[in-house]
Amino acid sequence: xxxxxxxxxxxxxxxxxxxxxxxxxxxxxxxxxxxxxxxxxxxxxxxxxxxxxxxxxxxxxxxxxxxxxxxxxxxxxxxxxxxxxxxxxxxxxxxxxxxxxxxxxxxxxxxxxxxxxxxxxxxxxxxxxxxxxxxxxxxxxxxxxxxxxxxxxxxxxxxxxxxxxxxxxxxxxxxxxxxxxxxxxxxxxxxxxxxxxxxxxxxxxxxxxxxxxxxxxxxxxxxxxxxxxxxxxxxxxxxxxxxxxxxxxxxxxxxxxxxxxxxxxxxxxxxxxxxxxxxxxxxxxxxxxxxxxxxxxxxxxxxxxxxxxxxxxxxxxxxxxxxxxxxxxxxxxxxxxxxxxxxxxxxxxxxxxxxxxxxxxxxxxxxxxxxxxxxxxxxxxxxxxxxxxxxxxxxxxxxxxxxxxxxxxxxx
Amino acid sequence: xxxxxxxxxxxxxxxxxxxxxxxxxxxxxxxxxxxxxxxxxxxxxxxxxxxxxxxxxxxxxxxxxxxxxxxxxxxxxxxxxxxxxxxxxxxxxxxxxxxxxxxxxxxxxxxxxxxxxxxxxxxxxxxxxxxxxxxxxxxxxxxxxxxxxxxxxxxxxxxxxxxxxxxxxxxxxxxxxxxxxxxxxxxxxxxxxxxxxxxxxxxxxxxxxxxxxxxxxxxxxxxxxxxxxxxxxxxxxxxxxxxxxxxxxxxxxxxxxxxxxxxxxxxxxxxxxxxxxxxxxxxxxxxxxxxxxxxxxxxxxxxxxxxxxxxxxxxxxxxxxxxxxxxxxxxxxxxxxxxxxxxxxxxxxxxxxxxxxxxxxxxxxxxxxxxxxxxxxxxxxxxxxxxxxxxxxxxxxxxxxxxxxxxxxxxx
Numbered sequence: 001x002x003x004x005x006x007x008x009x010x011x012x013x014x015x016x017x018x019x020x021x022x023x024x025x026x027x028x029x030x031x032x033x034x035x036x037x038x039x040x041x042x043x044x045x046x047x048x049x050x051x052x053x054x055x056x057x058x059x060x061x062x063x064x065x066x067x068x069x070x071x072x073x074x075x076x077x078x079x080x081x082x083x084x085x086x087x088x089x090x091x092x093x094x095x096x097x098x099x100x101x102x103x104x105x106x107x108x109x110x111x112x113x114x115x116x117x118x119x120x121x122x123x124x125x126x127x128x129x130x131x132x133x134x135x136x137x138x139x140x141x142x143x144x145x146x147x148x149x150x151x152x153x154x155x156x157x158x159x160x161x162x163x164x165x166x167x168x169x170x171x172x173x174x175x176x177x178x179x180x181x182x183x184x185x186x187x188x189x190x191x192x193x194x195x196x197x198x199x200x201x202x203x204x205x206x207x208x209x210x211x212x213x214x215x216x217x218x219x220x221x222x223x224x225x226x227x228x229x230x231x232x233x234x235x236x237x238x239x240x241x242x243x244x245x246x247x248x249x250x251x252x253x254x255x256x257x258x259x260x261x262x263x264x265x266x267x268x269x270x271x272x273x274x275x276x277x278x279x280x281x282x283x284x285x286x287x288x289x290x291x292x293x294x295x296x297x298x299x300x301x302x303x304x305x306x307x308x309x310x311x312x313x314x315x316x317x318x319x320x321x322x323x324x325x326x327x328x329x330x331x332x333x334x335x336x337x338x339x340x341x342x343x344x345x346x347x348x349x350x351x352x353x354x355x356x357x358x359x360x361x362x363x364x365x366x367x368x369x370x371x372x373x374x375x376x377x378x379x380x381x382x383x384x385x386x387x388x389x390x391x392x393x394x395x396x397x398x399x400x401x402x403x404x405x406x407x408x409x410x411x412x
Numbered sequence: 413x414x415x416x417x418x419x420x421x422x423x424x425x426x427x428x429x430x431x432x433x434x435x436x437x438x439x440x441x442x443x444x445x446x447x448x449x450x451x452x453x454x455x456x457x458x459x460x461x462x463x464x465x466x467x468x469x470x471x472x473x474x475x476x477x478x479x480x481x482x483x484x485x486x487x488x489x490x491x492x493x494x495x496x497x498x499x500x501x502x503x504x505x506x507x508x509x510x511x512x513x514x515x516x517x518x519x520x521x522x523x524x525x526x527x528x529x530x531x532x533x534x535x536x537x538x539x540x541x542x543x544x545x546x547x548x549x550x551x552x553x554x555x556x557x558x559x560x561x562x563x564x565x566x567x568x569x570x571x572x573x574x575x576x577x578x579x580x581x582x583x584x585x586x587x588x589x590x591x592x593x594x595x596x597x598x599x600x601x602x603x604x605x606x607x608x609x610x611x612x613x614x615x616x617x618x619x620x621x622x623x624x625x626x627x628x629x630x631x632x633x634x635x636x637x638x639x640x641x642x643x644x645x646x647x648x649x650x651x652x653x654x655x656x657x658x659x660x661x662x663x664x665x666x667x668x669x670x671x672x673x674x675x676x677x678x679x680x681x682x683x684x685x686x687x688x689x690x691x692x693x694x695x696x697x698x699x700x701x702x703x704x705x706x707x708x709x710x711x712x713x714x715x716x717x718x719x720x721x722x723x724x725x726x727x728x729x730x731x732x733x734x735x736x737x738x739x740x741x742x743x744x745x746x747x748x749x750x751x752x753x754x755x756x757x758x759x760x761x762x763x764x765x766x767x768x769x770x771x772x773x774x775x776x777x778x779x780x781x782x783x784x785x786x787x788x789x790x791x792x793x794x795x796x797x798x799x800x801x802x803x804x805x806x807x808x809x810x811x812x813x814x815x816x817x818x819x820x821x822x823x824x
Contacts, residue, residue: 020469020472020473023473024473054492057432057492058495058496061432061435061436061496061499061500062499062500062502063503066498066502069495069498069502070495072494072498072510072512073491073495073496073499075491076488079485079487079488080469080485080488083470083482084473084485086481087470087485088473088474090474090477090481091473091475091476098481098484100484100561103560147514149512149515
């Protein structure tokens with residue numbers, strides 16, 4: 001049945017279903033999609049604000065809620081949404097049926113609050129699509145083989161949608177949110193930021209992990225792995241959004257696809273680390289054990305017998321990290337630990353870098369001309385990131401957005 | 413394991429878990445029960461107000477939500493409660509685990525919004541009790557063999573508790589609410605109404621169906637069927653509540669156990685009904701098909717060729733009922749349909765009536781002396797009900813409570 005009709009998976013986030021009026025809007029959109037000749041699977045998040053309210057309630061009862069009970073609690077949010085959306089669709093005179101993660105067989109491992117999807121039973125969905133044409137599935141949640149309710153962590157509903165699209169071999173997965181798509185950079189910083197029509201998974205992955213908050217990396221990785229065309233659009237209009245697919249000759253050839261800014265990291269430097277094999281491993285083993293996410297790591301050996309190691313981590317984890325790192329610094333006989341919260345990480349991303357050299361030069365030159373000092377540099381095949389003074393972050397974005405020709409008018 | 417330790421099922425209603433402070437109170441009570449050497453199964457309702465809020469939200473989306481989706485929606489309320497109560501118990505340093513109706517295997521038939529419990533799988537609960545000592549179960553909800561989420565209708569959480577107590581062969585089922593127990597009559601009407609220490613299922617059934625709102629009839633019927641001792645007490649104190657059991661020689665012998673008042677009924681009279689066989693059947697078939705609940709039915713044939721048939725129904729259904737009844741009245745060539753909303757039904761209940769005559773006389777005499785006119789009379793083996801003017805309802809309760817010696821001081 002998948003191929004006679006189109007099969008589309010749509011996902012609507014919390015801000016798109018935050019109240020009755022918004023839910024009705026989503027219902028109309030879903031029905032419209034169906035009437036265009038598609039079967040539609042809709043994944044919804046909890047009503048905007050619900051999850052925060054539940055977390056606050058839990059916080060009034062205990063400082064350390066167990067993960068299992070948090071999952072039990074938070075999974076209710078999406079269950080409310082699916083029932084309400086079904087009602088709104090019925091009210092339009094259309095058929096639809098709602099399912100929880102459990103009912104639709106979204107099997108996960110038992111890692112509460114950050115479970116991984118292991119398997120999806122598509123039989124029930126195909127059957128329900130045949131009868132109803134529209135199936136509504138609770139995002140963010142799954143069930144373990146022992147019938148324990150789990151949740152998928154941040155970006156969980158996107159992940160549900162992409163995983164369903166992959167399992168159902170659907171034509172595409174449409175993620176609706178409150179922005180028009182993926183932009184060349186944050187439009188709040190650069191006025192003439194341009195919406196990107198198409199972008200490849202790799203570029204999107206770099207942008208997602210670099211602070212473009214539209215989609216979470218895990219979902220893009222899964223879309224990439226199963227080659228699910230992802231579409232990101234605005235739930236409030238029918239304008240053209242951004243299509244995320246495999247790299248494609250037809251894709252507009254650009255050197256740089258986008259510029260990202262992350263102002264939420266902090267830098268830690270361990271000064272005077274004895275330059276012996278195994279020391280770096282020891283440091284980062286300790287950090288990993290403390291579950292601190294490290295982003296950039298820079299070590300630059302100078303001529304002395306010691307070296308300095310710098311790395312960035314999320315600001316929220318700084319306090320905890322400093323405690324752990326001071327301990328390990330003492331053990332390895334490093335001379336000091338310095339932290340800097342006033343940093344911004346600026347990154348340019350584009351598959352064009354693979355075949356075109358000179359991007360790094362253009363970037364460094366542009367920043368130099370703007371008198372912006374570079375503190376750390378890190379590169380990948382399709383990305384260059386620099387750590388700079390946080391006070392210069394936004395102006396650096398403007399400079400680079402301009403230098404790489406990403407602005408609206410220049411491109412059209 | 414059931415018998416070495418005590419096994420108690422407790423149920424806390426929405427008003428007992430309406431916010432964090434109330435949930436903490438319930439947690440302390442449950443832990444106290446456990447520390448007395450019991451395994452405890454706790455059934456909780458949705459946080460007070462939650463269900464109304466969800467129903468209101470649904471009402472904003474559609475006038476006629478489907479029952480299946482209402483169940484999907486409302487079942488979330490209890491799931492929130494069980495997670496929060498588990499957290500509060502953990503915060504006291506005790507073990508506990510929460511389960512939804514599905515997880516604990518509360519199988520129901522597929523009658524959404526008023527499902528009947530078909531089977532309960534006790535294995536998982538026994539196992540969890542062995543590990544945790546406290547098991548928290550979502551009230552009001554179940555699952556069909558097809559994995560559809562159902563709810564049990566009004567009084568559903570009480571029913572869950574009683575059914576679990578029966579299935580687990582627990583020592584007793586304790587229902588905690590915001591009143592101290594079952595009273596001889598409504599203490600808001602009669603100041604010296606007395607709390608009843610023990611009452612039998614049959615009396616409680618009559619009182620429950622007569623408007624004493626503490627417990628719903630279905631739960632009492634199930635408790636009666638499986639001989640589960642039921643205890644009703646106040647979640648805010650440790651005072652002695654009311655124990656509901658089988659009729660027992662040791663039970664205090666009284667003529668009348670309690671007086672109930674129902675001010676929410678309306679009376680409909682079909683005037684001039686042709687006195688032929690089958691006419692009454694035709695009327696009540698129509699009413700049943702329209703799903704109107706009829707309470708008292710009175711037909712008194714006089715000397716003419718026609719008769720009048722009166723019956724009472726809930727006031728809320730009056731509008732709908734009148735429409736249906738006017739239609740049927742026309743068809744059977746009755747002369748008129750009269751309604752009266754200004755009625756009260758007053759009832760006295762007691763197993764003592766079985767062996768003692770004269771209760772009816774005492775009742776009629778007392779009302780006559782108080783100049784209260786009786787409009788309709790209906791009796792069962794252990795109950796006498798009269799319909800009177802609603803303006804006289806409360807004073808009739810006072811008169812009868814006094815005549816049958818139910819007051820506090822007179823009994824002690």
